[in-house]
Amino acid sequence: MNKERKIKGGVCAAEGFVAGATGCGIKTGRVTRDDLSVVYSEVPAVAAATFTTNKVKAAPVRISAEHIRPGRARAVVLNSGNANACTGPNGLADARAMASATAKLLRVKSSQVLVCSTGRIGVPMPMDAILKGISSLKLSRAGGTPAAKSIMTSDTFAKEIALEVTTHDGHFRIGGMAKGAGMIDPNMATMLCVATTDAILSGPALRTALRESVEDSFNRITIDGDMSTNDTVILLANGASRISPSPKIFRHALDIVTRALARLIVEDGEGVSRFVEVEVRRAASKADARRAAEAIANSTLVKCAWAGGDPNWGRILDAVGYCGVKMDEAKTDIFYDDLPVALGGVVSKTPVKKLRQIAAKKAFRVTVDLKVGKASHMVWTTDLTEEYVRLNLGE
């Protein structure tokens, strides 16, 4: 019987991981906060990662994808303030230089260092400041929270979590930090996550666990439907606990970490006033269920209605109608939490006042029952507020 207990420490909660952060003034040239950090496993670790599927990939994504190919890594160097995206060959050289400088500091191979950047795009990295910053880093077990803070951009709070999982054989730990899909003046949203564990896992087991867990967490969140050039999720496992959990036990713990961080990202989305869980049920296929849920979650009109506390169902039905899935308006039921707002495609008898109370809450659930098949899919999303627009007006 395994048991999870929340503990402190974030990415340094697991044995053998240390981290540190410092300020380099990456965005403005003035040092006002930490914007650079390193997470490091003191012993060799297997590693897995998932990256943005955007065809426009930032330089650090390209370098990290190259470095992680053999399935091992010792460290991750991260910065906020500059995404090192759309920076051409110079950007690639800069990302490599960040890995090399980190490798030198830690006395590991450059190919064992992964790189994550977030911030402005199309702007050269201030490499002098960054390299100086890397060389000055002090890593320790207390570095988890400083590292989590250093990657914040428009996030309003640092996002981290750690668990101790007790199994028959003893306990292992898993922790993680993330930064959210907030827009970075003047450019784009990025989701970064670094997770660490002291469990013993094979490379293939780690990759499978991460891929599936990301599918059920970060790949289910959508704020504005725009996918960044820098999105990266990294998981390092160094075996320092000497516990080798079953795939099921490990996956369960990893899911708690990824889902908690994914939820925090949505809740801290820019200008967000509602957290909405959208579930599409009884679709003709998994692909249809996903497409319909995402169409609802990304509909500008649906999101505006939620911002207004409007338990709108016409815009929801409209989105399901245009997204191309198999559906029959006359069969479709729509619920806010457990109350039907439309049954068989026409308005229900639920008092509007009760529905309005739900749509005015900070968090609620919208369920669409298509009744044409057996597949379902759930996504987490937000409303679209005037504040969101204001934050994203750019320069």
Add this chain to the structure above:
Amino acid sequence: MNKERKIKGGVCAAEGFVAGATGCGIKTGRVTRDDLSVVYSEVPAVAAATFTTNKVKAAPVRISAEHIRPGRARAVVLNSGNANACTGPNGLADARAMASATAKLLRVKSSQVLVCSTGRIGVPMPMDAILKGISSLKLSRAGGTPAAKSIMTSDTFAKEIALEVTTHDGHFRIGGMAKGAGMIDPNMATMLCVATTDAILSGPALRTALRESVEDSFNRITIDGDMSTNDTVILLANGASRISPSPKIFRHALDIVTRALARLIVEDGEGVSRFVEVEVRRAASKADARRAAEAIANSTLVKCAWAGGDPNWGRILDAVGYCGVKMDEAKTDIFYDDLPVALGGVVSKTPVKKLRQIAAKKAFRVTVDLKVGKASHMVWTTDLTEEYVRLNLGE
């Protein structure tokens, strides 16, 4: 040699067409403005129409699609204030009753009457008021503008245009009215267009011309990416001019009408402060060019940047990257009007001040040159403003 001249009269500019409008208090029960109209050809006419491809179709769309099947129609009855959408079997009966009442007034067959509705969805039609309204309608050649006004919802001005086209054989006329993709409190956007011509056209020629012209006009505009349940474009041709223009001459005139109305719809979009023409060039296929242009035009982040007068290119490149088309960041050029903002995927040397001046204009052009093929596509779109969100907060 044909020559087009703009004339007055809208849908009544062409010979043999009359129209009329009246107020029924459809939305609120109180008569404050005209909200019902009929456009009528005094002689038999061939007819073509295109309807929303949304699987959720409003009752009037279903009835009109049924009535137009033989390719002939004499009249269109239109109302604002209620979309008669998501209204189940009662809605279908109501749409049929509107056609029947109009047919009775005009002494034509019910199957020769098409129906268009726009406004709130999921709400029963106030049929007593509507039927009384229809029976009281007075039609005349002066009815074009009143009809155009009666279909407005959140439109800030009536949209109509008419042309007289001089050919070798004499002149024919073509006119049209439209209502825009503004949101209707508390529900959804609808685009309606009725065009009329006194040219002689066969049914197949009319259908081809309309289909192609809609493809190059209304199907190239996007404000929020949400497609309504009620979108309808109708074209009636009654031959009263006794002129039979070549397909090319007719198509040219029809394109002027549909493009002008499409542009007016975009310019009058809710909360719009920018009109943006987005062109994607040298894509691998027509489908890719369209997909990339629409991804840019529908990107929440790109639209927010435009609202702020930000000549953003990172968000544009990002949208092209995630939409799934063949592209190579290192080949991609992006222009605001004629000035490059990014060349080969990295920032250009164009002074930012000059680019900002363009992005702050009321209308500008964004061109993305992918350099991977030969296909291009152009769409018209808008920015996304706080005002848009405010207007769409719902109840």
